[in-house]
Amino acid sequence: MADKNTQHTPDHSRRRFLKYTGTAIGGVVVGGVIGSAVSGGFKKDTPQTSPTPSASPNPQVTADYNQAPMFLNQLQLQVAEAAAERIFPKDDNGPGAAELGVAFYIDHQLASPWGVNARTYRMGPFVKGEATQGDYLSIERHELITMGLNSLEETAKTKHTKGFVDITPEERDAILTSMEKGEILVVNGITGKTFFNSFRILVMEGVYSDPLYGGNKNMAGWKMRKYPGNQMSYTNMIDKDQFVVMEPRSLHDHFVH
Amino acid sequence: MATKMPKVPVVIVGMGWVGGIIAAELTKQGVKVVGLERGKPRNTADYYMVHDELRYASRYDLMQDLSKETVTFRNTEKMAAVPMREYGSFLLGEGLGGASVHWNGQTYRFLPYDFEIYSKTVERYGKQKIPEGMTIQDWGITYDTLEPYFDKFEKLAGISGDAEQNPMVGKRSAPFPTKPMVKTPVLKLFEDATKKLGYHPYMMPSANLSEQYTNPDGITRAACQYCGYCERFGCEYGAKADVIVTALPIAQKSGNFELRSYSNVTQVLNDGKKASGVVYVNTVTGEQFEQPADVVIMASYVFNNIKLLLTSKLGKPYDPATGKGVIGKNYCYQTNGGSATGFFDEKQFNLYAGAGSLGMEIPDFNGDNFDHTNLNFIHGAGIRISQTGQRPIATNSVPKGTAAWGGDFKQKSLKYANSVLSVSPQGSSLPWKHHYVDLDPTYKDAYGLPLPRITFDFEEQDRQMIKFVAGKAAEIMKEMNPTTIGSSDQLAPYNIVPYQSTHNTGGVIMGADPSTSAVNSYLQMWDAENVFVVGASAFAHNSGYNPTGTVGALAYRAVEGIAKYLKQGGSVV
Incomplete structure (x- = not known):
């Protein structure tokens, strides 16, 4: 289990070392798989070359070359992780969305056929029907989610003059709640509610889908609920x-x- | 221009349960059959990595590609219909085996009451019991006539069930082919509670084999492993009966069957009295083919059966203003609601394990098994518990008052992950003059054909019924003694967004009178003697039971009619 050091600024060289040792993930290193959203460690990291396993001082060192963002930019990925963590936070039961890799899961889904609505009906006219008639969005899912993430960031900047990842958890919750209630427009005509509902489902999928999709890291999502x-x-x-x-x-x- | 293929005796549109059964039985008799399937071929080897909730349950891997075709929907004629752009309320199958691949396997027979619903309602309560606008009618066949066909389907699939006859459902001529599934602690809890209340619980008839089974055609299948991945998934063991592991191998072995995949039928060629064949598109190349045939069997899902008849101008389209015409008439669904959820603080159940039709039902409030004299509805619901395998993305139940996200949600959803049980009614759906399927005036499919348009809503009949059965479900759950109970007896207007049930019925209904039905009791069209339209599209209403058992029986009934027609021609009734 992760320790209580999550609120401290990590020592970057130590973090980098630990990040690439298999034993460190979920142990000493704080936060999620893209770095600690809580401490802001990820965004302050400078790009670097990963040590290759053979060059490493530790024979167990491996880098996961299969993992990198496919779709979101760096800021969107961080906002996604910070927001996901509020929806499914780390607690005594175990890791939250950040440590489970949910941001990567979401990123990968946006790059998938699902992200571009490959198997949904896309012929127009797109008419807003009644609530009983379902989705009428003319934009694609990856657009909705990135617009929503951008809107979280802009709202944080407007309200707190800081980015979404730099405000307090309570401030993040307040913004997410406004989104959920539809008080914030994500883009012309589309309320935050549409984004939030879709994002919330993505988070749950990232927590509980098979690890092959990038979330549910080490099956820790399943372990928490004793799902085999x-x-x-x-x-x-x-x-x-x-x-x-x-x-x-x-x-x-x-x-x- | 379509390339004309050599004429065949029989062409089947759609290779799901119905198409497969008809193909197997006719080819056994030496009849040459061509089966057209718009989707891809597949078999159990394709389900090696099937325990993938995201791919199959959340992303609908086995379902129809809605970018090519879907339906449009409105609650009433006053609304403009809009397309169902993504899945929700029901899931349409695609590919070889159709919905038989992704079903749960719950294989009930409709009640004797169902087939004579009009006569029996009038007989017991008088004509005034049927509200204005409700268009229930007899099916033109009785349970007793259909019984041998139910038996045939159950033997093909190896349906598992109780050895003893439940007194409240149709009488069986033979016991279930296999023993019931395992009665788990969850099921026992329900059984004890319902027995204490004086009801008649029984094991859900299951197409997930309870034991190894060899069917009358000599096909042997392995027993279900209770892996918890049935509905929306294919079965890698072949333990769940589908058409690919039961009927299709028989057709293929006969030497008389030709399967053409990636073949989407766009037209039934006809002169208004008889069909001469079908036109289909090769979905890989876009090429058109004409397949002439002596007999055309329509065996695709409800919506496609209706749509093809309407676009091909075969049969009289239903007119809701006059109530005349038949194609598209009596569209029904399933009325689900009123379930009671129990949160057990001190108990954990092995809910991750299960099978699609591992469950129990009480039939005491289904059909006319109870007195409706002082009730404002007819028919009812089966009240059930099931243990289908609680998969983690879909199942995160929390007690009322818990937020939908955040720390409290996480804590409660984990706490109850293995401690939540539900008792759920599955309610009947009765037809109304203003519920129907026709062609959408605006939206088209990838082949340029209009989409089917559904006009449907829940009615006061449904709200009253749900209110009544919700009380019974809550009473049972209370007897099961959970720490807290959540229940609701309110039924909202029909909404196509949340998943409810893939039990869409009607539109090409069967009956004894050509003016009020589209097909006779052998599923032969009144208006075109060499066209048989088979499936749940023939249901004159939907019962409180899952449709597949009755669909299977009707397929065997149709086989008899088709064989008769091939010999003698003309109307077979």
Whole structure:
């Protein structure tokens, strides 16, 4: 479990070292997989070359070359992580959205067929119907989400003269609540409510989808709720009265076995 | 110009449950059949990585690509219909096997009452019991006539169920082919509570095999592993019956069957009295083909059956102003609401494990199994508990008053992740003069055809029914003794956004009278003797039961009609 050092500014050289050692993730290093949104560590990091495993002083050192943002810019990624963390915060139960890699999950989804509404009906006219008739957005999902993230940032700047990642958690909650209530327009005609609802669902997906999508890091989302993930059979315990806790398995486990 | 293919005796539009069963049975008899499927071919090997909630449940991997075709919807004729741009209320299948691949496997038979709903309602309560505008009618067939066909479908699929006959549902001529599924602690809790209240619980008839089974065609399938991934997923074991692991291999083995995938039918060629074949588009190349046939079987989903008949100008379109005409008439759905949720502070259940049709029902408030004399509705709902596998993205129940996000939400959703049970009514849906499907005047599909337009809402009948069964569900949940209960007996207007049920019915309904129905009891069109329209589109109303058992029975009934027609021609009734 992460310790209480999350509020301190991390020592960057130490952070970088620990970040690239497998043992450090979720241990000493604070915050999420893109750096600590709470301490603002990520945005202050300067670009650097990752140490290669063979050049490392520690034979266990590995860099995850499969992980990098596909879609969002750096600021949007940070705002996404900070907002996601408020929706699913770290607590005594375990990690929050930041540590679970939810920002990466969201980024990857925006770059996916889902982000460009590949399998939704897109022919016009786009007419605003009744609430019972569903979505009428003429913009694509990746546009809605990035506009929403930009709007979170702009609102923070207007209200607090600071960026979204630099205001207090309570101030972030207040802005998110205004979004949820539809008090903030994300873009002409689209309320923050539409963005917020979609973003909230993305966060839950990032917490609980298979780790292959970039979130639910180390299956920690599943572990918190004792969900066993990808198991081939429950035949031997389906009739049991007592609750059975088992080590979760991911689709990766399924694939390599 | 369409390329003309050599004529075949039978062409089937859509290779789901219905198309597969008809193909298997006709080819067994030596009839040559061509099956057209707009989607891709697939089999159990494609589900190796199927335990992926995001891909299949949240992103609808197995469902129809809505960028090509969808439906439009409005609650009433006063509203302008808008397209269903993304999935919500119901999920349309696509690809070989259709919805049989992604269903849960809950395989009920409709009640004897359902098939004679008009006569039996009038007989017991008088004509005035039926409100103005409600268009219930008899189906032109009785439960007893349909019983052998139910039996055939259940034997094909290997349906699991209780050995003893429940007194409140239709009488069976033979026991279920396989034993019931495992009665888990969750189910036992429901069973004890409902028995204590004097009700008649029974195990949900299940197409997830409770044990290894060999069907009458000699196909052996493995038992269900209770992995918790049924609805919206394909079964990698083949334990969940679908058409690919049951009927299709029989058709393919016969040597008389040709399957054409990526073939989207856009027209039924006809002269107003008979069909001469179909036109389809190869969805890969865009090329058009004409497939002439002696008999055309329409076996796609409800909306597509209706749409193709309307765009092909076959049968009389329904006119809601006069109530005349039949194609598009009596569109019904499923009325779900009034469930009771129990939060158990001191108990954890193994809710991650389960199967699509692992559950129990009481039929005491379904159909006309209870007296409606002093009630403002007819029919009712099956009240159930099920353990389908609680997947974590979809299931985050929290007690009332908890915020939808933030620390308190996280804490409560984790606390109750394995401690929440629901007792849920699945209510009938009865037809009204002003509920129907026609063609949208504005929106088109990728092939230039108009989208089907749904005009539908819940009525006072439905609100009264939900209020009544919500009370029963809450009573049962209370008896199950949770720490807190959440329930609601209010039914909001029909909204196409939240998922409710993929039990859309009607539009090409069966009956004994050509002026009020589109097909006869063999699913043969009154207006075109060589066209059979088979599926839930034939339901004159929807019961409080899942439709597939009855759809399967109607497919076997249609086979008999088609065979008869091939021999003698003319109307088979």
